[in-house]
Amino acid sequence: MNQYETVFILNPVLSDEQIKEAVKKYEDFLTSNGAEIVNKEDWGLRKLAYSIEGKKSGFYQLMEYKVDGQHIDPLETMFRRDERVMRFLTIRLDKHAIEWARERVKRRKQDKKEN
Numbered sequence: 682m683n684q685y686e687t688v689f690i691l692n693p694v695l696s697d698e699q700i701k702e703a704v705k706k707y708e709d710f711l712t713s714n715g716a717e718i719v720n721k722e723d724w725g726l727r728k729l730a731y732s733i734e735g736k737k738s739g740f741y742q743l744m745e746y747k748v749d750g751q752h753i754d755p756l757e758t759m760f761r762r763d764e765r766v767m768r769f770l771t772i773r774l775d776k777h778a779i780e781w782a783r784e785r786v787k788r789r790k791q792d793k794k795e796n
Contacts, residue, residue, distance in 0.1 A: 683747070683773050684747045684751065684773070687744050687772075688740055688769065688770050690739035690768045690769070691740040692765050692767055703765050706763075707760075708721070711756075711779075716748035716752065717748065717753075718745075719782075720782070721743065722755060724741035726737065726739070727740075727741050736767065745774075769791065
């Protein structure tokens with residue numbers, strides 16, 4: 682199993698409930714196909730570098746998971762068909778990226794404790 686990281690941007694007009702529902706849809710798809718969710722992060726509403734579909738902001742979500750590569754294409758097809766998803770990017774993490782991601786998670790947890 683390879684480790685992957687997917688960042689996707691959801692439409693900014695969605696409610697909190699609709700955002701949670703969308704994230705759960707993709708998480709459920711992955712876990713039903715034997716994936717192990719390593720990390721999930723809600724980056725919140727952020728301004729886009731350029732407008733997408735006339736929108737200037739979007740809700741960013743990150744999911745890091747371990748799964749067989751055969752399940753990535755169906756996942757990306759789901760992203761393409763979902764009108765709530767404006768953009769997405771999936772990458773396979775190598776050993777250096779995995780270590781960097783672990784450090785990022787540790788730093789975020791430490792920052793939360795300090796605040």
